[in-house]
Amino acid sequence: MSAGAGHPGVPLLAALATAWIAWGMLHSLLAGAGAKAWVAARWPRLAARERLLYNAVALATLAGPLWLLATASGPALWSMPAGVAVAADLAAIVALAAFAWTLRWYDGRAFLGLRTASGSPGLVVSPLHRWVRHPWYSLSLVLIWTREMDAAWLVSALVLTLYLIVGSRHEESGLLREHGDAYREYASRVPALLPWRGCALDAEAAARLAQPAGRSRA
Numbered sequence: 001m002s003a004g005a006g007h008p009g010v011p012l013l014a015a016l017a018t019a020w021i022a023w024g025m026l027h028s029l030l031a032g033a034g035a036k037a038w039v040a041a042r043w044p045r046l047a048a049r050e051r052l053l054y055n056a057v058a059l060a061t062l063a064g065p066l067w068l069l070a071t072a073s074g075p076a077l078w079s080m081p082a083g084v085a086v087a088a089d090l091a092a093i094v095a096l097a098a099f100a101w102t103l104r105w106y107d108g109r110a111f112l113g114l115r116t117a118s119g120s121p122g123l124v125v126s127p128l129h130r131w132v133r134h135p136w137y138s139l140s141l142v143l144i145w146t147r148e149m150d151a152a153w154l155v156s157a158l159v160l161t162l163y164l165i166v167g168s169r170h171e172e173s174g175l176l177r178e179h180g181d182a183y184r185e186y187a188s189r190v191p192a193l194l195p196w197r198g199c200a201l202d203a204e205a206a207a208r209l210a211q212p213a214g215r216s217r218a
Helices: 010-031 033-042 050-060 063-071 082-105 108-112 135-145 151-179 181-189 203-209
Strands: none
Touching: 010 033, 010 050, 010 063, 010 151, 063 151, 082 135, 135 151, 151 181, 181 203
């Protein structure tokens, strides 16, 4: 087989990158406070279901990028040694298990939009939040970069990595508004995505920062 045979062309890869970028921009726009206020002002009855609608739109609009990803799929760009492939699969399994484990620190029904959250739950500092500020994004990066890499997946991985970096920064502006000094202190001590400081918070510091505003520790 000649070099490059079976690989998708540049136009298809460009379309794939554009689709992922458009999906990320829409996802971030709908998650912003401005979009929520716009929905509440025009359709007050829908405001209570805003989270459910957001999740539905995010899932539905994934169809385009995923279809292009499947269409552009081709031969692997390089072969991973057997030991490396096994390690990559184990890392992905651990990441999925960690996702499931972190759900105990969240209100799953409110996150999915199946019920309206009552007030702010305070700053969530799960055990993984003691290592990185955005553990779901960090675990997503593990899943993204441990898969077999063909040209289409490499393009997707690069765009999604950029989206997670930019998205984490965008999300933090809202967290600062909501949690103020508690989040500012937390962000100064814990890295965003890569746990280069190790476990940056001990259990006592995490419990102190996680207290909802106006609530003293027992």
